[in-house]
Amino acid sequence: MESRGYLTPVDEVWAEPKPQSFFRRHALFLLTMVVPVFLAFVYLFFIASDRYVSEARFIVRTSAGGTGLEGLASLVSTQGMSRANDETFAVNEYIMSRDAADLLIANNGLRDVLARPEADIFNRFPNFFTRDTKTKLYRQYEHMVSADIEGATGISTLEVTAFRPDDAQMMAKALLKYAEELINRLNERAHRDALRYAKSIVDDARADFTKLEGRISEWRNKSGTVDPGKESLAALEQIGKMTTELAAMEATLAQTIALTPANPSIPALRERVLSNRSAIDRLKRDVVGNDTSVANKLAMYEQFVVEREIAAKAMGAADLNYLKARQDAERQQLYLQTIVEPNLPDQYTYPRRLLYLLGVIAVCGLIFLIIRSITQIAMEHSA
Incomplete structure (x- = not known):
């Protein structure tokens, strides 16, 4: 009896699987090779x-020459010039800062450079997936500008990427100009601060x-005196002169008494001797011996003299x-100091199509x- 096209259980066992x-x-x-590589090829090429x-x-260099002839020689030679490492790092950070980006936006048309018609839909700013904000613009700026310093030589390398050769050169020149302006501001600030501090010391x-x-x-x-030192010298000279005169008077008085005891001039001589002694004692008291004496004034004046010196x-x-x-x-x-001026590229650098495709x-x-x-491991374990 015919089976009329129905498969028996034995036929179902030996039936060949349907080809995929x-x-x-x-x-x-x-999915993992052909499609991604094809898409990468289409995008890159x-x-x-x-x-x-x-x-x-x-x-960035600083002049640290000496004074005198050395300072004069440093004006006509590079002797005395040294690297300014801290300032070099500061310049590099400034180039990569928002301040530099803002200057490029205001003065050099950074937004127009990033939105050139030559740019593709992924690299243009703004594009369909990037909002037009200053933060996003700065992120794009960080991708197009790089400033690296070589530790051994202190030389900084500035690279600016753009969709047109003249844009890249123009932006690089502008960044060097703004970096030099930063250096000038640092010089002016240091000069002003140093002089202000020194001037404050002079004023004090x-x-x-x-x-x-x-x-x-x-x-x-x-005190009623100008120079106690000079006044004391004058007083001492006068005391010395009066002491000499007193000695002469006393000698004359003693001689007169010895030769002519009844001489009528003896009382007058005695009066003169007493008067001279009194004057000498008064001068001595003016020089030393009380609070208003020249000696006390001299001590105070000498203190003033020392303080004035x-x-x-x-x-x-x-x-x-x-x-x-x-x-x-x-x-x-x-x-x-610019060692290498910004060049005008005559050939594109990016993208490196073949290298990226191989990657x-x-x-x-x-x-x-x-x-x-x-x-395969999962299938072997399941079997």
Whole structure:
């Protein structure tokens, strides 16, 4: 009896499996290798825009020459020039800062450079997935500008990427200009601060000296003396002269008494001797012996003299320090020296199409092998 097309249980066991389609059998390879590599190929060779890089090199130096002839020699030679490492890092940070980006936006049309028609839909700013904000613009700026310093030489390399060669060169020149302006501001600030500090020391020293002179004048008016030292010398000279005269008078009196005891001039001589002694004692008391004596005034005046000498020396030292600070500020200037001017690129640098495509193939191949190995291990364990 015919089976009329129905399969028996034995036929169902020995029936061949239905063949799978090509896409089903190679789905893993297509999804992990063919499709990503094809998309990368299309983007790199048909969509990605050419990007040009303008490169410049510069170094920040400071003049640290000596004074005198050395300082003069440093004006006509590079002797005495040294690297300014801290300022170099500061310049590099400034180039990569929002301040530099804002200057480029205001003065050099950074927004127009990022939105050139040559740019592809992914690299243009703004695009369909990037909002037009200052933060996003700054992120785009960080991708187009790089500033790196070589530790061994202190030379900084500035690279600016743009969709047009002249844009890249223009932006690099502008950044070097703004970096030099930063150096000039640092010089001006350092010069101003150094002179302000030195000038404050000079002003303080002069104020102290003027204040001391006022105290001396007030003391002179109060004590009624100008120079106790000179006055004491004059008083001592007068005492010495009067003492000599007294000795002569006493000798004359003694001789007169010895020769002519009844001489009528003896009382007058005695009166003169007593008067001279009194005058000498009074002068001695004026020099020493009371609170208003010349000796006390001299002690106070000598203290004033010492203080005035110290104040005068301090004022002179402050003036010299101000002059030295001015010379140092003029000599220890920072300079931005451009070693390599920004070039005008005649060939695009990015994207490196073949290299990027080989990288995509390598990554996709690795992913394919990993997934396939995991799948085979899972199937073997399930069997």
